[in-house]
Amino acid sequence: MTPASASPPLAVRSLALFGGTFDPVHRGHLAAARAARDRFGLDAVHFVVAGRPPHKSALPLSPYPHRCAMVALACAGQTRLSLSLAEAGPDFSGSATSYSIDLVRAHRKRLSRSAHLYFLVGADAFLEIGKWRESEALLDSCDFIVVSRPGFRLEALRAAVPARLLAAGAAARRSSARGTLRLRNSTVFVVSSVCVDVSSTDIRNRVARGLSIRSLVPRAVEDYICKQALYH
Numbered sequence: 354m355t356p357a358s359a360s361p362p363l364a365v366r367s368l369a370l371f372g373g374t375f376d377p378v379h380r381g382h383l384a385a386a387r388a389a390r391d392r393f394g395l396d397a398v399h400f401v402v403a404g405r406p407p408h409k410s411a412l413p414l415s416p417y418p419h420r421c422a423m424v425a426l427a428c429a430g431q432t433r434l435s436l437s438l439a440e441a442g443p444d445f446s447g448s449a450t451s452y453s454i455d456l457v458r459a460h461r462k463r464l465s466r467s468a469h470l471y472f473l474v475g476a477d478a479f480l481e482i483g484k485w486r487e488s489e490a491l492l493d494s495c496d497f498i499v500v501s502r503p504g505f506r507l508e509a510l511r512a513a514v515p516a517r518l519l520a521a522g523a524a525a526r527r528s529s530a531r532g533t534l535r536l537r538n539s540t541v542f543v544v545s546s547v548c549v550d551v552s553s554t555d556i557r558n559r560v561a562r563g564l565s566i567r568s569l570v571p572r573a574v575e576d577y578i579c580k581q582a583l584y585h
Contacts, residue, residue, distance in 0.1 A: 363463045365396035369471040369498060370437075370456060372401040376415050377578060378427045379556055379570045381549035385500040386434050388544050389473050393498065398473065399437035400424045401456060404447035407486070415583055417447025426573040452486040457494045469496070471542075476501035479541075480513045492518055493538040501545045510534055510541060560584035 369389055375382065378400070386398045402421050405414070414420070421436060428434045439459065440451040457472065464470060472495050474482075479499045482488050492514065499510060511519065511534055520535035534541035551569045559566050561584055566575055578584065 360463060362465070363397075363460070363468070365464070365468060367393065367395045367397075367469040367471070368460070368464065369393070369395050369398045369473040370401055370439075370460060371398055371473040372403055372440075372453060372456065374403050374406060374414055374553070375400065375420050375424050376553050377420070377556060377570060377574055377583070378424045379549075379551050379553060379574075380568075381547070381551045383427060383431065383434070383571070384547050384549045385473065385475070385544075387431070388500060388547050389471070389498045390433055392544055393471065393542075395471070396433060398434050399439070400428060400434065401437040401439050402441075402447065404440045404442055404449050404451045407450050407452070417441065417445075419577075419581060419583060420447075423574050423577055426577055427571045429573065454485070454487040454491045454494070457491060461494070470494075471496050471498050473498045473500065475499070476505050476510070476543075479510060482513055483515070489515065489518060492536055496539050497541045499541055499543050500547050501543060502548055503545050505543065505545050507532060507534060507543060510543070514541075557584040 371386055373382065382400070386400070389395060390398050402417065402424055404417060421438065425436045428436055438445065439456055441447050442449040453472065457470065460470060474497060476499050479497065482492070485491060514534070514536065518536050520537055532543050532545070556566050556569050560578060566578070
């Protein structure tokens with residue numbers, strides 16, 4: 354049994370799940386979460402720290418507790434942004450392989466029927482959604498908020514979705530004009546206002562080279578990385 358399924362009901366009207374390894378969490382992640390929160394008036398954005406993502410199974414990751422601690426520090430004082438341990442696993446080690454479809458299903462069980470569930474994801478990740486486990490079921494299961502830099506073309510997202518999942522007719526044309534992609538059972542919303550040019554890989558490389566990361570992560574996260582001697 355996962356922590357998500359064992360937890361009590363969630364008393365929110367709208368929730369976005371923001372999954373990632375967050376190794377480390379950075380200002381770009383926070384900017385994306387705030388943009389989604391403000392655009393859709395979300396009651397909560399949960400940063401779901403991934404245990405062992407299947408697409409990164411061969412890559413070394415910092416220990417799960419460290420990644421969770423950094424997210425908790427980054428979210429402190431951020432309105433309606435919080436850490437989620439939904440993928441921690443029964444022993445809270447984060448050692449199990451995790452899948453987004455299981456995360457969404459577990460949260461559906463905790464939410465009321467009227468609650469609005471979103472999956473928050475970067476544009477580059479969404480373009481690979483066809484490779485995700487049970488991708489069609491996932492696209493049917495909730496709405497998506499895709500965060501991108503200005504100028505990202507909706508047609509690229511459309512091409513990533515199987516044609517049979519796309520809505521047809523006038524409704525689809527109207528949604529495209531508004532910068533959204535209407536699917537048969539859900540909607541993909543594009544938030545193209547996040548311009549923070551930073552990546553976790555770049556941060557890790559900078560730390561390893563002894564360079565400053567002060568402008569790239571919250572101060573509390575920078576202090577944690579230093580004190581725990583991460584990425585050296």
